[in-house]
Amino acid sequence: MNKVAVYPGSFDPITNGHVDIINRGLRIFDKIIIAIGYNPTKSALFTVEERIEMIKELIGDNPKLEVGSYSGLLVDYLEEVNATVILRGLRAMSDFEYEFQLALINRRLDRQVETVFLMTGSKWFYCNSRIIKEAASFGGSVRGLVPDDILQKLKEKFPLLKEGNARKRKERC
Numbered sequence: 001m002n003k004v005a006v007y008p009g010s011f012d013p014i015t016n017g018h019v020d021i022i023n024r025g026l027r028i029f030d031k032i033i034i035a036i037g038y039n040p041t042k043s044a045l046f047t048v049e050e051r052i053e054m055i056k057e058l059i060g061d062n063p064k065l066e067v068g069s070y071s072g073l074l075v076d077y078l079e080e081v082n083a084t085v086i087l088r089g090l091r092a093m094s095d096f097e098y099e100f101q102l103a104l105i106n107r108r109l110d111r112q113v114e115t116v117f118l119m120t121g122s123k124w125f126y127c128n129s130r131i132i133k134e135a136a137s138f139g140g141s142v143r144g145l146v147p148d149d150i151l152q153k154l155k156e157k158f159p160l161l162k163e164g165n166a167r168k169r170k171e172r173c
């Protein structure tokens with residue numbers, strides 16, 4: 001039996017933290033569907049169509065990965081794609097309470113559904129799309145936090161964005 005998981009999120013844009021969860025998820029699941037949720041309350045930098053395109057380019061022709069989008073209930077989308085597992089990543093404690101509530105409501109809405117959490121890779125603890133967009137909008141280097149192709153897309157949105165790596169602090173007393 002194929003184990004299919006849906007990895008839902010805003011992916012605005014997809015970061016290396018997301019990529020890490022996807023790659024590790026592939027060791028557990030036969031297929032992962034990356035699902036972009038239409039969230040009318042969050043103002044987005046990239047349209048859902050742009051995000052789908054960016055993720056498609058990133059995953060290439062990997063048969064174990066798919067990208068889709070949904071609006072409305074996530075459990076309805078799971079039913080539509082024939083999946084019963086939701087994959088989520090956990091960073092700081094601050095993620096935990098929200099993720100806990102989300103997992104419980106989804107299971108209440110559909111008893112078949114289970115949420116599986118993967119702990120963030122230590123390198124990606126502070127890696128989140130909002131902070132990346134904020135830094136990039138002021139011209140701060142976010143190289144290494146997002147895949148290179150995504151960095152190019154960010155540069156198109158934020159002309160101020162620098163090419164180089166993050167500045168190293170000079171040690172002195």
Ligand code: ADP
Pocket residue numbers: 008009010011012015016017018021087088089090091095119120121124125126127128129130
């Ligand atoms: P963000 O919170 O960065 O805007 P999303 O809403 O797209 O990201 O998050 C989708 C899922 O990916 C959530 O479960 C979120 O906790 C997880 N996630 C996002 N960034 C990371 C990361 N750096 N490490 C682990 N999980 C992450």
